[in-house]
Amino acid sequence: MPKVIGVIQVKGGAGRSTVSTNLAGELSKLGKTILIDCDMPQGTSASWYAVRVQSGKKGGLTTDTASSHQELVTKVQEYSKADYIVLDGPPRIAELTRAILVLADLCLIPVGASAAEIWATNDLLALITAAKQVKAINARMVWTRYRPNTKLAQELSELATKELGLAALTTTLGMRVTYMQALGEGLTVAELADQSAKVEARSLVEEVKKLLKVKP
Numbered sequence: 001m002p003k004v005i006g007v008i009q010v011k012g013g014a015g016r017s018t019v020s021t022n023l024a025g026e027l028s029k030l031g032k033t034i035l036i037d038c039d040m041p042q043g044t045s046a047s048w049y050a051v052r053v054q055s056g057k058k059g060g061l062t063t064d065t066a067s068s069h070q071e072l073v074t075k076v077q078e079y080s081k082a083d084y085i086v087l088d089g090p091p092r093i094a095e096l097t098r099a100i101l102v103l104a105d106l107c108l109i110p111v112g113a114s115a116a117e118i119w120a121t122n123d124l125l126a127l128i129t130a131a132k133q134v135k136a137i138n139a140r141m142v143w144t145r146y147r148p149n150t151k152l153a154q155e156l157s158e159l160a161t162k163e164l165g166l167a168a169l170t171t172t173l174g175m176r177v178t179y180m181q182a183l184g185e186g187l188t189v190a191e192l193a194d195q196s197a198k199v200e201a202r203s204l205v206e207e208v209k210k211l212l213k214v215k216p
């Protein structure tokens, strides 16, 4: 059975496609991976993949799209032979977001460098609570555009703990131009020269594998 990782956030621009593409691109080096873009017609992950194919870096990665929860459920079932399926979610509470929560073995919720994203995450909590009635939900925040050792990071971290009570990944993704560059070039940050970003991408993959109990 494939391990399914959902990337959801109500707030647009929080970093869902950045987390999804980096994770899928790196996981595809470990096993057969499908990146399903559930944010159509915008389709950032699908566009990233098209550029990736053009640059000859496709590797063991396949992409697909899903525009409704029924379509997503069917497609996830069809990819039963994959090792990993990464779902890039839409920026709203929709049936698709609910379906992602229920289908995923692990849900990642990118939270960027503003209180707005913490408030938006609060809106997801009710959805997570409802999904917990159906099955055990493994959800983690991922700090993106993170600036360690700043007062803002400290304040946001306190606000998140107080307001959300959701665990965060130990891995944080810093505020780096490399993430923007990688998205436009169909690459993962680990495929570019920025050592700090490489470390973050590898740490993300290792932590996700550990949470999914994938053997090293």
Ligand SMILES: Nc1ncnc2c1ncn2[C@@H]1O[C@H](COP(=O)(O)OP(=O)(O)OP(=O)(O)O)[C@@H](O)[C@H]1O
Residues within 6 Å of the ligand: 009, 011, 012, 013, 014, 015, 016, 017, 018, 019, 039, 042, 044, 091, 144, 145, 146, 173, 174, 175, 176, 177, 179, 180, 181, 183
């Ligand atoms: N850690 C980061 N450092 C710098 N820029 C980042 C970082 N994460 C994301 N970005 C940039 O912020 C923008 C939004 O990120 P992304 O597309 O991943 O978010 P999203 O949640 O998928 O947004 P959308 O609602 O548009 O689908 C992109 O231009 C991306 O390159």
Ligand SMILES: [Mg+2]
Residues within 6 Å of the ligand: 016, 017, 018, 039, 044, 045
């Ligand atoms: Mg996106």
